[in-house]
Amino acid sequence: MIQDLTVAYGKTFEKELINEIVQVGTFKEVPEGYKLMEIGDYIRGMPLLITGAIKILREDEDGDELLLYYLEQGDTCSMTMACCMGDNQSEIRAIAETDTKLIMVPIQKMEEWTIKYKSWRNFVFNSYHERLNELLNTLDNIAFQKMDERLISYLKEKARVTNDHIIHSTHQDIAYDLHSSRVVISRLLKKLEEMGKIKLHRNYLEILDL
Structure with missing residues (x-):
């Protein structure tokens, strides 16, 4: 697992952080179509994508879905992070678009690593920025295309x-x-x-x- 994690995140995280992730994280391998997260779930960990792709969906009051963005190798979901930190219920649905490997990071480690590792702090901020841009692109597509x-x-x-x-x-x-x-x-x-x-x-x- 450490080799796969290094391929996906080796340019983002230092070796010490990768070793910690392997020690405390929970490895998951899920097939295409598998529902990783449902709206209303309480989130106990943050996903780090090793291989594959996950689509993130939002649901309106009538139960109709809208694709927000995809997560790919080296990504995480900022909306999941926000729910983790606030101990809130999930507002999104996450489904494996392809066969996917990921590792779930415990909530309690997120704040610790933000202080301990600059690379983790930068990763979290960059993830928020990238997901925000993708949400804005989705909004632009709906509004203008x-x-x-x-x-x-x-x-x-x-x-x-x-x-x-x-x-x-x-x-x-x-x-x-x-x-x-x-x-x-x-x-x-x-x-x-x-x-x-x-x-x-x-x-x-x-x-x-x-």
């Missing part, structure tokens, strides 16, 4: 995160992530197929030229 533009951006980002031009999602799955309806998404996907941008299959699609 048409749904067809949002769909193209979504497909490109999903292909990048999974490193695969095959998107294993149904039209309904995509509609959930984009806070839209299946009918709208199906119509737009069909339009993209007619333009030669994608190829639709049963329960998945192939990106050709986006």
